[in-house]
Amino acid sequence: MSQQIDRIVIIGDGLAGTNAAQSLRERGFAGSIVLLGAEEHLPYERPPLSKAVLLGEAEPDSARLHPRDWYAEQGIDLRTGVRAEVIDRAAKEVLLHGGERLAYDRLLLAPGAQPRRLPHLEVPGADVCRLRTIDDSAALKDRLAGRLLIIGGGWIGLEVAAAARRAGGRVTLAVRGALPLAGVLGDEVAQVFADLHREHDVDLRTGTTVEEVRHVEDRTRARLSDGEDLEVDTILVGIGAAPDVEPAAAAGLAGPDGIAVDAALRTADPDICAAGDAALHEHPQLGRIRVDHWDAAIEQGRHAAGTLLGGQEPYARLPYFFTDQYDLGMEYVGHVGAKGFDRVHLVGDVPGRLFRAYWVRGESVVAGMHVNDWDAIDEVRRLVGGSVAGLPAR
Ligand SMILES: Cc1cc2nc3c(=O)[nH]c(=O)nc-3n(C[C@H](O)[C@H](O)[C@H](O)COP(=O)(O)OP(=O)(O)OC[C@H]3O[C@@H](n4cnc5c(N)ncnc54)[C@H](O)[C@@H]3O)c2cc1C
Incomplete structure (x- = not known):
């Protein structure tokens, strides 16, 4: 790794990229920082886009990370509406859309992820959308009160279902598996989420896929695998997000699963780090x-700032x-991962939705969560990673 660092370029101005820029200044880096964002908006966070902002309870601007002036005050050259197209590692330059070449001494890749699509359902005239950006959220907000078909029972699909019901919409939720989130949460906890949505009159169709969408005479119909032919206004595809690996892949730093980084968030190129949704990280305890x-995204961004400046500590x-x-809030710590779990240890009142859940593999607690038990997060953090012997009685 070269010693002199005059300029650090950051591709992606989301939570990871912007927190990295902030942390570089907090760590005393006095050189040039260029923060590139493909969207026109000032950097913002995404969780409110499926919650308060989607419901119109908070202004879109409230999701902004910092006011416009903050970037200039920090000496951060924020360039919005600018896409980095090529990383020339040999020349240590980033080629921007429009042709400008930007030299770097260190480069952070924080391009985030893109929602997966179902192209065969995107027929002309039909309103088939996804939710990732502030613009997606604004467009969906205006349709929440209509007849909404949500494909996918992951976190985004469930949150949008809840928002749409609060807005008075009619919601059909098509979930491929036997229960939403069963792979992550196990049947017992997944059932809590299924019951919650059914109690709020979401038409939850489990074991169901959408086979075909037709748009004829201004009407959209979706044919479900359970045989129903449903007339809808809007279809939201919520089937997860894939890491945005271009232009890192073309530079030999990424595959389809993400931008591979070591424990300290450094790629195979010692001058280039990655953080956030796109980073495929070698976690010291959890593996890849x-x-x-x-x-x-926040914490990896901050940590990557240290690594860019020569730090070696693992992100653990x-x-x-x-x-x-x-009225259900939850916090989850840990990672079940591809190896899964053997059983779920539940503590508290599950039907009353005031409980903690611990996912156990062998003798280890691999993940933990509380539901509406806000004082329990410290206990959850303490127990995850430890032995089953430490778990409280049911
Ligand atoms: C609707 C929604 C709700 C969510 N709710 C929660 C929640 O409740 N809890 C939770 O923990 N997480 C939630 N998340 C996930 C969380 O928002 C993400 O993990 C986080 O935004 C990732 O930050 P990031 O900086 O890695 O990527 P992003 O936020 O995606 O930012 C990356 C930015 O880089 C830009 N970019 C990409 N490529 C280039 C390029 N070549 N040149 C220039 N710019 C580029 C993109 O346009 C994007 O703006 C939610 C996500 C969404 C979409």
């Missing part, structure tokens, strides 16, 4: 993982996630 959560923080749906 890619985490698309708010907390990881456990993944953390939260969601709010109706």
